[in-house]
Amino acid sequence: MDLLHRVLFTAFGTLTLFYVVVKISLGYWKRRGILHEKPKFLWGNIKGVVGGKRHVLDALQTIYDTHKGQAPFVGCYALLKPFVMVLDLELVHNILVSDEGYFTSRGLYNNVNNEPLSGNLLQLDGHKWRSLHAKSVTVFTSSNLQKLMPRLVQVSKIFGGRIGEQKLQQLNVSQLVDGYNIEVIGSLAFGLTGDQVEFRQMSRSYWNNFSLWRAYLALELPLLARLLQYTSYDELATNYFYNLVHAQLYQQRLRDRQPLQNFLQLFSAADDALSDAQIAAQAFGFILAGLEPLNATLGFCLYELALQPDLQDRVRSEIQQLLHQHDGQLTADSLKQLKYTKQVLNETLRLHTPYPFLLRRATKEFELAKSVFVIARGNNLIIPVAAIHRDPSIYPDPLRFDPARFEAAAVKARPAMSFLPFGQGLRGCIAMQLAEQQLLIGLVALLQHHKYAPCAETQIPLQYDNRKLLLMPKTDIQLSVEYVDT
Structure with a gap:
């Protein structure tokens, strides 16, 4: 009986302690007197997201729509973790551009000692990120x-x-x-030529051991995660990428005066050169930060054009005219003539924003101008990009696909920070120009000689995969394709 009593008291004490911890955690914004979305016990404001019943976009959209105009920001919770959701575009500009020095961290997990490929620009923070960014920015120049x-x-x-x-x-x-994006990344980021079967396999399998719960605990308890040697990615895949880069660098250094063909050469030839391990992490960053968003953008773009054949014909006509004028050659300058194609691409990035939110962490206390509000040091911030892109006060009838939104006059009439597919400022996408070129050139290859239309297997309306944090189609996009003679 004494044993039973001890077990019951221990269980009761543990549950009581757990309850108190949860209540204290979910009382953070109330204690600070900050307007906030009322949290659900344990789930915070993302109930249904973890289990895949709804997309994180829906959760953020609800909070944004409820509180926009009431304050510059609102408090919310991802499970027990408090977040500042930014509602005001002027504050977005402060955070990303004018006062970006206060918000240079993202707060993502990394463990460079145990998982070298996590030492990429996306995951690093602090002085390690600043040093790496300063070295990398000279690589991603227009020239x-x-x-x-x-x-x-x-x-x-x-x-x-x-x-x-x-x-x-x-x-x-x-x-x-x-297939297209993997070949581009394999060639430009890893220096591969010819068959890339193993590279394709590893590029699709590095998330094999991903667990949302473990990733969340690593974010909350990074020191404990490092002590337990938690890894974010599949070990077989990361070992493959790490060894591949080292082998490619070794082979490149054996050859003198070879023409510039990939980023490995640029990173290793920079004035302030990176170590081989750092170069491997940056090469992996192309896959980590770029592959799925690029895939989603091209897929969504073809889907939207398939539903509106008049728009598709206009894009194809522009592409064919450009190629005719330049004898079939594409250059950085000639791509600028694809104005309507760029409008279609931007409208795809607006409506189907691959990254539905941006993350920042305040590295020091920030006082909002002409306000009593303060963002405390260590506060995690979330900028709801997809919700901004679907704000009817900025984009009327926001769920309608309309490339005219990105005509020059329309863009000029909108407020700054109303279009953020690549972020902005120091921690915006360093490879934004490359990504835009890759997407535009991909559309040229896809649309020059082929016409796309819905088929019986096309999912209409399109649905997003609730199990992904990025905006990805729930099922593969299927379309009928017809060859078009030019």
Whole structure:
């Protein structure tokens, strides 16, 4: 009986302690007197998200729609973790641009000692990030991207020719664009040529051991996670990428005066060169930060154009006219002539924003101008990009796909920070220009000779995968494809 009593008292004490910890955690904004979305016990404001019943976009959209205009920001919770959700675009500008020195951290987990590839620009914070960013910014210059353009175009032409070899009646567009982006990343970021079977396999499997709960605990308790040697990615895949970069660097250094064809050369030849381990982490960053968003953007773009054939014909006509004027050659300058294609791309990035939110962490206390509000040091911030992109006061009828929103006059009429697919400021996407080139050149290869239309397997309306933090299609996008003679 004494044993039973001890067990019951221990269980009761543990549950009581757990309850108190949860209540204290979910009382953070109330104690600070900050307007906040009332949290659910344990789940905070993301009930249903963890289990995949709804997308994080829906949770953020609800909070944004409820509280916009009431204050510059509102408190909310991801499970027990308090977040500042930024509602005011002027404050967004402060955080991302004018006062970005207060918000240079993202607060993501990394463990460079145990998992070297986590030492990439996306995951690092503090002095390690500042040092790496200063070295990397000289790599992603317009002049360097222009030098790499011929290689990107070459990959796209091989890809375009491969489409023409297929029997084109119905096509898995999601797999199609994945093949293109993997080949581009393999070539430009890892220096690969020829067959990339193993690289494709590893690029699709590095998340194999991902657990949302473990990732959340690593974010909450990073010191304990490092002590327990928690890893974010599949070990087989990360070992492959790490060894691949080292082998490629070794082979490149054996050859003298080779033409510039990839970022490995740029990183290793920089004035303030990175170590081989750092170069491997940056190469992996192309896959981590770029592959799925690029796949989603091209897939969503073809889906929207398939539903509006008039828009698709206009894009194709612009592409064909450009290629005719330049004898089939693409350059950085000639891409600027694809104005309508760029509008279509931007509208895709607005409506189907791959990253539905941006994360920042305050590195020191920030007082809002002409306000009593203070963002405390250590506060985690979330900028609801997708909700901003779907704000009817900024984009009327926001769920309608309309490339005219990105005509010059319309863009000029909108407030700053109303379009953030790549972020802004120091911690914005350092490879934004490359990503735009890759997407535009991909659309040229996809649309120059082929016409896309819905088929029986096309999911209309399109649904997002609730199990992903990024905006990704729930099922692969299937379209019918027809060859178009030029």
